[in-house]
Amino acid sequence: MKATIITIxxxxxxxxxxxxxxxxxxxxxxxxxxxxxxKESVGDDREAIVxxxxxxxxxxxxxxxTGGLGPTKDDITKRTLADLFNCELVRDxxxxxxxxRMLESRGIAYNELNQGQSLVPAACTVLFNAYGTAPGMWFxxxxxxxxxxxxxxxxxxxxxxxxxxxxxxxxxxxxxxxxRTLITSGLAESMLAERIAAWEEALPPYLHLAYLxxxxxxxxxxxxxxxxxxxxxxxxxxxxxxxxxxxPQYILGYETVTIQSVVHDLLTQRHLTLATAESCTGGAIAAxxxxxxxxxxxxxxxxxxxxVEAKHAQLGVRLExxxxxxxxxxxVARAMAEGARQxxxxxxxxxxxxxxxxxxxxAERPVGTVWMAVAxxxxxxxxxxxxxxDRGQVIDxxxxxxxxxxxxxxxxxxxxxxxxx
Amino acid sequence: MKATIITIxxxxxxxxxxxxxxxxxxxxxxxxxxxxxxKESVGDDREAIVxxxxxxxxxxxxxxxTGGLGPTKDDITKRTLADLFNCELVRDxxxxxxxxRMLESRGIAYNELNQGQSLVPAACTVLFNAYGTAPGMWFxxxxxxxxxxxxxxxxxxxxxxxxxxxxxxxxxxxxxxxxRTLITSGLAESMLAERIAAWEEALPPYLHLAYLxxxxxxxxxxxxxxxxxxxxxxxxxxxxxxxxxxxPQYILGYETVTIQSVVHDLLTQRHLTLATAESCTGGAIAAxxxxxxxxxxxxxxxxxxxxVEAKHAQLGVRLExxxxxxxxxxxVARAMAEGARQxxxxxxxxxxxxxxxxxxxxAERPVGTVWMAVAxxxxxxxxxxxxxxDRGQVIDxxxxxxxxxxxxxxxxxxxxxxxxx
Numbered sequence: 038m039k040a041t042i043i044t045i046x047x048x049x050x051x052x053x054x055x056x057x058x059x060x061x062x063x064x065x066x067x068x069x070x071x072x073x074x075x076k077e078s079v080g081d082d083r084e085a086i087v088x089x090x091x092x093x094x095x096x097x098x099x100x101x102x103t104g105g106l107g108p109t110k111d112d113i114t115k116r117t118l119a120d121l122f123n124c125e126l127v128r129d130x131x132x133x134x135x136x137x138r139m140l141e142s143r144g145i146a147y148n149e150l151n152q153g154q155s156l157v158p159a160a161c162t163v164l165f166n167a168y169g170t171a172p173g174m175w176f177x178x179x180x181x182x183x184x185x186x187x188x189x190x191x192x193x194x195x196x197x198x199x200x201x202x203x204x205x206x207x208x209x210x211x212x213x214x215x216x217r218t219l220i221t222s223g224l225a226e227s228m229l230a231e232r233i234a235a236w237e238e239a240l241p242p243y244l245h246l247a248y249l250x251x252x253x254x255x256x257x258x259x260x261x262x263x264x265x266x267x268x269x270x271x272x273x274x275x276x277x278x279x280x281x282x283x284x285p286q287y288i289l290g291y292e293t294v295t296i297q298s299v300v301h302d303l304l305t306q307r308h309l310t311l312a313t314a315e316s317c318t319g320g321a322i323a324a325x326x327x328x329x330x331x332x333x334x335x336x337x338x339x340x341x342x343x344x345v346e347a348k349h350a351q352l353g354v355r356l357e358x359x360x361x362x363x364x365x366x367x368x369v370a371r372a373m374a375e376g377a378r379q380x381x382x383x384x385x386x387x388x389x390x391x392x393x394x395x396x397x398x399x400a401e402r403p404v405g406t407v408w409m410a411v412a413x414x415x416x417x418x419x420x421x422x423x424x425x426x427d428r429g430q431v432i433d434x435x436x437x438x439x440x441x442x443x444x445x446x447x448x449x450x451x452x453x454x455x456x457x458x
Numbered sequence: 459m460k461a462t463i464i465t466i467x468x469x470x471x472x473x474x475x476x477x478x479x480x481x482x483x484x485x486x487x488x489x490x491x492x493x494x495x496x497k498e499s500v501g502d503d504r505e506a507i508v509x510x511x512x513x514x515x516x517x518x519x520x521x522x523x524t525g526g527l528g529p530t531k532d533d534i535t536k537r538t539l540a541d542l543f544n545c546e547l548v549r550d551x552x553x554x555x556x557x558x559r560m561l562e563s564r565g566i567a568y569n570e571l572n573q574g575q576s577l578v579p580a581a582c583t584v585l586f587n588a589y590g591t592a593p594g595m596w597f598x599x600x601x602x603x604x605x606x607x608x609x610x611x612x613x614x615x616x617x618x619x620x621x622x623x624x625x626x627x628x629x630x631x632x633x634x635x636x637x638r639t640l641i642t643s644g645l646a647e648s649m650l651a652e653r654i655a656a657w658e659e660a661l662p663p664y665l666h667l668a669y670l671x672x673x674x675x676x677x678x679x680x681x682x683x684x685x686x687x688x689x690x691x692x693x694x695x696x697x698x699x700x701x702x703x704x705x706p707q708y709i710l711g712y713e714t715v716t717i718q719s720v721v722h723d724l725l726t727q728r729h730l731t732l733a734t735a736e737s738c739t740g741g742a743i744a745a746x747x748x749x750x751x752x753x754x755x756x757x758x759x760x761x762x763x764x765x766v767e768a769k770h771a772q773l774g775v776r777l778e779x780x781x782x783x784x785x786x787x788x789x790v791a792r793a794m795a796e797g798a799r800q801x802x803x804x805x806x807x808x809x810x811x812x813x814x815x816x817x818x819x820x821a822e823r824p825v826g827t828v829w830m831a832v833a834x835x836x837x838x839x840x841x842x843x844x845x846x847x848d849r850g851q852v853i854d855x856x857x858x859x860x861x862x863x864x865x866x867x868x869x870x871x872x873x874x875x876x877x878x879x
Binding site for chain 2: 064189237
């Protein structure tokens with residue numbers, strides 16, 4: 038069973054919005070075993086909509102459209118669909134009553150434009166939109182299903198969940214799609230591929246492997262399309278278990294696990310506390326941890342000591358060390374971590390000092406040079422990592438590197454203490 | 459001049475990633491006067507790539523592809539392009555040297571897979587990728603230009619800016635596309651449309667109006683395609699000036715300015731300095747400012763005082779005030795802002811204290827309750843804002859509210875001082 042997703046709107050083609058609707062729709066379809074064959078975005082243009090839809094219908098059994106259903110003149114999806122399916126627009130009284138009530142409760146006039154929201158092509162089944170004024174529409178034509186949904190994300194989402202998916206599951210006999218993703222960290226994509234080449238070679242042919250590299254990790258996804266789900270899910274688990282045996286130290290976890298969620302769990306389980314002392318990462322490390330529910334159990338204090346004076350006054354970094362070693366140096370990173378650990382009275386503190394750019398780089402310390410340090414109960418460790426050239430990239434990668442160093446140090450110092458005892 | 463954007467990767471079709479590359483590419487093309495006719499996403503599948511590309515070439519002069527250029531087996535774009543353009547893969551020595559140097563500097567082995575990154579179709583012009591291992595490729599065929607770019611966003615971005623756009627501008631004679639967006643707030647889409655109906659009706663036919671509603675605003679975009687830019691830009695300004703006369707109280711401003719970029723400019727132009735004292739926003743405010751190049755000119759120090767002890771020890775919040783008024787209170791927000799301003803010796807400090815959730819809410823102070831304060835040379839102002847229910851939403855909205863308060867206070871205190879003098 039194949040589907041095409043068509044998103045409609047000039048704002049997509051000019052790059053004014055990021056299309057998240059098609060992401061949500063793709064997930065719903067995949068979860069139900071429907072393969073998304075293609076995603077397409079076209080403008081608010083009759084010919085483009087018709088062409089895209091006719092092609093989608095020639096290739097797939099299901100087409101989901103979003104967008105172009107607003108009350109204003111630039112939205113033409115509904116009129117276009119009525120013409121394509123040779124029918125008139127007729128008033129749906131349930132929708133009309135709903136729109137009137139909804140607007141009145143918000144103090145919005147029920148004017149001519151809003152009244153148009155309850156006109157629907159006579160050939161469609163109305164999918165009632167409890168959360169907005171534009172109803173969804175379900176068409177069937179020569180064995181094909183065509184669904185048109187409003188572009189407002191949460192209205193689309195409710196309609197997909199409450200109306201479209203139950204109907205698709207009833208209308209078609211669906212098999213399953215299984216995706217499972219393992220997150221690795223610490224091996225570049227090419228080195229990872231080399232290390233697991235024999236494993237990859239031995240995968241059953243119906244399991245498809247994909248590498249998804251990003252700055253601080255490589256995701257490995259195994260997918261199987263239109264299969265018997267339970268057996269395949271079991272097979273994928275078995276394959277990932279084999280991988281654990283090959284590269285145990287590089288595996289972070291499954292699906293959406295992040296390096297900060299790993300450290301979050303480590304700190305929480307061990308009742309350890311944390312402070313951050315950031316310069317070039319500018320609060321990004323603190324923000325990553327504090328975005329996680331429960332962070333207040335271990336996160337005590339963070340500093341963003343951007344100026345030398347702040348590093349000195351707030352964290353006790355010695356001005357003569359800055360003068361002697363530079364503010365981007367092992368000594369300053371160590372002093373920041375140790376100062377933060379001592380002043381916040383925590384078990385661990387992580388620090389960064391570097392050059393985020395675009396200016397400030399030198400031949401010796403180019404943009405992207407970042408010293409990072411972790412201070413813990415068994416001492417302080419510092420490393421320097423080249424973290425990229427672009428400001429956003431430097432902040433992001435250095436944050437990831439520093440949190441990875443923190444994880445490594447928590448585990449290393451735990452081992453050290455075990456040996457001592 | 460028309461273009462198609464094709465993004466390649468199974469991860470797009472299964473909804474594992476949000477496609478931001480096509481947004482960035484669409485902006486570059488629009489800025490240069492190239493109309494994006496369609497965006498399409500296909501899987502890592504030879505037939506799908508070839509079909510999409512051939513169709514794009516039949517409809518448009520320019521096709522930009524991204525993705526599928528990694529070193530691993532699942533990435534097949536390069537091989538597919540070589541076959542489609544009937545040529546061999548040949549080694550590009552400059553790319554080979556660059557890949558080797560880049561990997562060696564990061565301590566990554568230069569193995570067979572990486573060596574494959576310097577193989578390119580003989581028919582292409584290599585677009586040198588200084589930021590990654592996968593080069594861009596430029597093909598010309600029967601008057602069409604086909605460009606293949608890596609899917610890593612910042613590598614794609616640098617290649618679009620430094621290589622693709624200059625070449626497209628040289629290769630084609632381009633007219634202009636003008637988009638200008640006005641942001642309105644406080645009027646529902648249908649009411650807005652009614653209020654400005656006469657204005658909309660009187661627009662010159664070559665100006666296309668679009669409504670882009672979202673929960674807290676409606677954006678109005680005027681677009682003109684393939685025109686003489688200067689005259690049209692002038693006409694659009696004149697049209698928006700007329701709108702100002704019709705709905706002055708509902709207009710917020712233009713385009714995509716963010717509240718932090720507004721404050722960044724205010725602080726920079728006035729040579730003012732800033733500190734942050736965050737609790738529930740957890741470093742997100744500091745991170746928003748420090749993400750902007752030049753932030754070090756005004757951003758001196760930030761605190762993420764998550765625990766009561768940190769608020770007391772680092773910012774001088776009195777424990778008896780916490781006990782008497784609660785840690786989420788006007789008094790604590792004021793003390794945090796004033797403590798940060800004094801300790802960092804800055805002109806302005808902004809503080810937040812609230813309940814980000816999911817736990818910690820009470821009947822009196824439910825999740826989303828955030829007190830925020832700004833301390834400046836003419837005193838301190840505090841407000842309480844309900845900032846949502848979801849943890850991420852609370853952090854994001856409270857950060858925005860706090861930065862808005864900071865802007866209002868900078869302007870208000872500036873007026874106060876002017877009046878005093």
